[in-house]
Amino acid sequence: MDISVSPGDISRAGRPTDAGGTPALLEMREISKRFPGVLALDRVSFDLHAGEIHALVGENGAGKSTLMNILGGVYPHGTYDGEIRIKDEVQRFDGVRAAEDIGIAVVHQELSLVPEFSIAENIFLGREPRRFGVIERESLYSRAQRVLDELHLTLEPHVPVGYLGIGQQHLVEIAKALARDARILVDHRASRRPHRQHGSNVRSRRASRHRADGRP
Ligand SMILES: Nc1ncnc2c1ncn2[C@@H]1O[C@H](COP(=O)(O)OP(=O)(O)O)[C@@H](O)[C@H]1O
Numbered sequence: 001m002d003i004s005v006s007p008g009d010i011s012r013a014g015r016p017t018d019a020g021g022t023p024a025l026l027e028m029r030e031i032s033k034r035f036p037g038v039l040a041l042d043r044v045s046f047d048l049h050a051g052e053i054h055a056l057v058g059e060n061g062a063g064k065s066t067l068m069n070i071l072g073g074v075y076p077h078g079t080y081d082g083e084i085r086i087k088d089e090v091q092r093f094d095g096v097r098a099a100e101d102i103g104i105a106v107v108h109q110e111l112s113l114v115p116e117f118s119i120a121e122n123i124f125l126g127r128e129p130r131r132f133g134v135i136e137r138e139s140l141y142s143r144a145q146r147v148l149d150e151l152h153l154t155l156e157p158h159v160p161v162g163y164l165g166i167g168q169q170h171l172v173e174i175a176k177a178l179a180r181d182a183r184i185l186v187d188h189r190a191s192r193r194p195h196r197q198h199g200s201n202v203r204s205r206r207a208s209r210h211r212a213d214g215r216p
């Protein structure tokens with residue numbers, strides 16, 4: 001299978017930098033991944049600068065999930081070929097936790113929210129502010145409110161997640177990821193939506209970017 005990235009990425013000599021010479025926030029170089037009987041990824045390269053939004057597009061089985069699972073530490077170092085760099089430092093994730101610790105947050109296709117718990121409890125699940133082992137509820141809710149405000153979400157942090165529609169639950173998942181100080185957010189759930197097939201290649205598209213030099 002052949003996966004290409006947006007033209008500028010592969011033609012540029014050496015390490016990808018932006019106009020100001022800043023190294024890419026993320027580089028995935030020549031990533032190959034084999035499952036029994038199938039080469040899921042064949043030397044795929046992908047890079048990302050801070051502020052960019054990319055859409056990974058491709059038909060079912062093109063390798064999108066595999067690439068994001070490598071980035072998220074689901075397939076740890078040693079189970080694929082190639083290199084992941086963050087800010088020019090080689091990363092060898094031994095699992096999901098290691099990827100999370102460096103600031104990669106993946107919103108997965110499966111819901112990871114607890115419907116009976118409030119929005120605030122879900123955002124800080126497992127990382128609740130505690131004092132002497134006891135959850136500090138006031139701080140939990142004020143922090144959740146801050147996260148929601150930052151994202152301009154008009155959700156009420158006390159409401160149980162089970163009362164929300166699927167779209168709003170999705171936003172809570174994103175709030176949860178960003179509350180972990182994620183530097184790179186992978187929204188894997190976008191692929192749940194039915195969509196037209198886009199041909200056999202996965203393409204990385206610069207959907208939008210915020211660059212200092214204002215280049216398109
Ligand atoms: N856990 C797995 N075991 C074996 N084959 C897999 C596994 N995951 C994915 N594959 C295969 O790898 C290829 C890429 O799959 P995937 O990354 O899920 O594609 P996409 O997300 O683009 O639909 C497919 O041929 C798929 O059947």
Ligand SMILES: [Mg+2]
Pocket residue numbers: 064065066191
């Ligand atoms: Mg997939």
